[in-house]
Amino acid sequence: MRDLHREKIWDPVTRLWHWLFATVVVAGWSFGKFMSFSTIQWHFYCGYAILGLLAFRYLWGFIGPAPVRYRSLIRTPTQTFTYLKTITSRDPSGARGHNPLGSLAVIAMILLITAQASSGLFIVSDDYFESGPLSYLVSDAANNRLTWWHHLLSKFILVIVGLHVAAIFYYLLWKKENLISAMITGWKWVKSAPDSEH
Numbered sequence: 276m277r278d279l280h281r282e283k284i285w286d287p288v289t290r291l292w293h294w295l296f297a298t299v300v301v302a303g304w305s306f307g308k309f310m311s312f313s314t315i316q317w318h319f320y321c322g323y324a325i326l327g328l329l330a331f332r333y334l335w336g337f338i339g340p341a342p343v344r345y346r347s348l349i350r351t352p353t354q355t356f357t358y359l360k361t362i363t364s365r366d367p368s369g370a371r372g373h374n375p376l377g378s379l380a381v382i383a384m385i386l387l388i389t390a391q392a393s394s395g396l397f398i399v400s401d402d403y404f405e406s407g408p409l410s411y412l413v414s415d416a417a418n419n420r421l422t423w424w425h426h427l428l429s430k431f432i433l434v435i436v437g438l439h440v441a442a443i444f445y446y447l448l449w450k451k452e453n454l455i456s457a458m459i460t461g462w463k464w465v466k467s468a469p470d471s472e473h
Contacts, residue, residue: 285461342373348373365451367450387431
């Protein structure tokens, strides 16, 4: 690939976190969507695991390697619009880490799943006689509102995960950029010349 070279971008901790997080989010969503008396506890366990992984990711954004730090995720509107102009090109992005659109997706996904998992701590499931560990701290009205949000946010999570997967295959098939392999091995094709995106 002209003007690109392979570089080790994603560290082992970030890669392990990514796959654990993806697995637990999908499992938690599935246990919630197809809930029964025998699976509701697993939905709660997944929620606790998600919150633990999120807590780590928030910390990792300060102390982790450069590609996962917050400063690498925050892009200016100019950088984002400049990148948008190249989105239909068949050339790989060559970004060292997340491209500007990927950065926005990461931020949106983490914030959305944080809200979803956090709301689960305060809700009561009348159908299955289970409740979040902090449900006693809020009023019935607040509990009902948080339950409503918990169910609504699950739909948004389905959409954003679907978009994430679609984007991965778009990059793989159209732009010839294998993001899956990069998140497995850590090695990524990046632009050899300095890029104003980074």
